[in-house]
Amino acid sequence: MKSSKFILTLSTVIALAMTGCNSITECESIEHTEAIVLMDVSDPKLYTEIENDLTQNFPKFMQQTGLGAIKACQKFTLGFAHLSGKEALELSAASISIERRRQSKSAERSQSNPEPLVKLMQKKITDYRHLTEDPKMTAGSNIANVLFKSIIHANGESESLILLFTDGVENNTLINFYKKIPSEADVSIAIEKMIEPAVLEQFRKVQKQGLNTRIVFILKPEPSNKTSLRDIRTFWTAFFKELKLDGHVQFVDNLTTPVQL
């Protein structure tokens, strides 16, 4: 009887010591950061340009910004979507996270290893390469609509960054920059044509609540030189200004240009 009591007490002490550790290592909340890479697949030449930029400069960009470097109780999600003749946002994403505190350094390194994100990125670059050969995809370009769907998607509780790789040429049934790039005066009319009303309405709601999304607009020259890069840039600057997003957007030529996050 005495021995069974002693053994029971001992077992209880050991069990308590083991279970007590949970509260030390549990995260109270997970800090989430999200990045969405939007790649224009409407033109194979443009896409090659984007692909080269990504392959060569993306690692340095990540190092410079420290975007994917996560610590304990942090999560990073990287998503990919294409800009094409389709209006829908077809997002593929992967995450890395460290969901417990006070782990061993090796465990933290292993969990913060961006390998799954890199693999997804490699896969998507390959997949999108195939899309550039699809006439349906290259038939047009719905940049603004997909961008704003991305903003609405990304603007949750997490900090988010959208990397927009495009030549900025909007080309669909409602608006065609090849024919005419809207002037600064026509921006508001152009916005109504470029963004679906429901998406625009949703965006305004999100904007009212507070926007925590930053956009890096990697503006590439149009491969056939049919449009002026300066005009395109002027338009998009006016476009974001009209939507009161100018404070959230940075224009760069490629990923080597330093950005401020």
Add this chain to the structure above:
Amino acid sequence: MKPSSIGHILKERKTTKIFQTNKSSDMIQEKDLQFYPEAHRDVNIDSHPKRGSNGIFEFNRTQLLILSLFIRIPEIFRMIKGLLEKKEALKKDILVYQTPYNKLKQDATVKKEELKNKILERETKLESTVNEREQIERDLANRGFSSVGDETNSSAPIPVKQEPKKQTWKKVLKMIGIWIVLEGFALIIQWASLVEEKSIEEIIVRMVAMILVLGFYHYASDESQKSKSFVYPVYTGFNILMVDLMMIAPPVLYHYFPTTPETTDIASAWSLTGDNNIATSVSQSDTPSLVQLYRKNEWFPAAISLILFLVIYPLRNRLSKNDDAQEQVKAQPEQPKVQKPMQHPLSHLKQVEKQLKDELDALKKGLKDIDDNPTDLLPVINKIEPIKNECLAIDEKVSILKSELDRLLLELEAKLKDYEDEYRDVLKNDEIKSQFIHPEFPLRKDILNHFKIDNYEII
């Protein structure tokens, strides 16, 4: 002399004063009843006392008047009857408690008898023991031996081996101290490798494992001092080995199989070319699986130690019994060497004598306790006593009421007798009526019947 004139003369001789209580006003009303004129009137109006054909006595007018003045008689009787009924009920209550009371009293008596017998038996035994001891002492004295040394031996207080709680606490504190020193040392020298490969949970588990092994080591070394069994020294050795393993193995393994990975910068990790994208521990693949297993499960030595402890601990009683048996076997042949001749029986007798005296004291104390403090009987006595007191009070009341009833009945009979005398005188003077009328006069039972007192004898 005319009867009327005689009546006037006699009027003065038979007069009674009756005090009657008026219930409504509580005032005492005095009433004079003159028997002669009343008897004269009764004879004239033919109101004669007689016994009916059914045997029931029929009182005449004046008799009824007299009876009406003694209305308290039935009241008192009813009161007595009520009290007696109450007493009967109380008697039944007493009977309920009386049976266990008698039983307890009987038990106490039996116990007392047993104790007395035991005391007698012990006293006889003590007497014979004392005689025997004195005889031996005389024999020893005759042979030139002294029994003083023996006495000091036998009566010397046996040193009690004290195992106070203080000592246990000291041991625990000592163990914690050792643990702090060992773990502190281990943490300092292994910090780099520990934080590299262990989470805080694993470090805590390791520390708990260490203190467990130290605890088992202390337990085993403590038991090995008390017990002759080989199990405890072996277990002690095993625990020392486990402590050493837990202390030495990590730095040794770290030295031969370092775990610190080659630093890989973020840009390489994010490289899309696929040649250097994984920042894993370089040395992991070179490390033997056994080393990896041990690193992941440093609590393993403590687990083995715990399992062994769980096997050994329930067997400790059996092990200590074996020790006792072995000690007894070893001790037996040595006894004659230690004891001098004749000292053993003398000390034995003294021990027996002391034991008998102690027993006698205890028995006498028990007997005294039964006499002084019949604790078993007290609750029953406490129940019976008030009932008995109540019965006594009822008896006293009944006795007072009965004497009052007797007094009233006697007074009533006296009044009726006075009236009878007057009535007989008047009737005798009436020559005509006296020839035809033969009056009868009431007995005690007729009076009781009148008051409807049917069982007077019960009081």
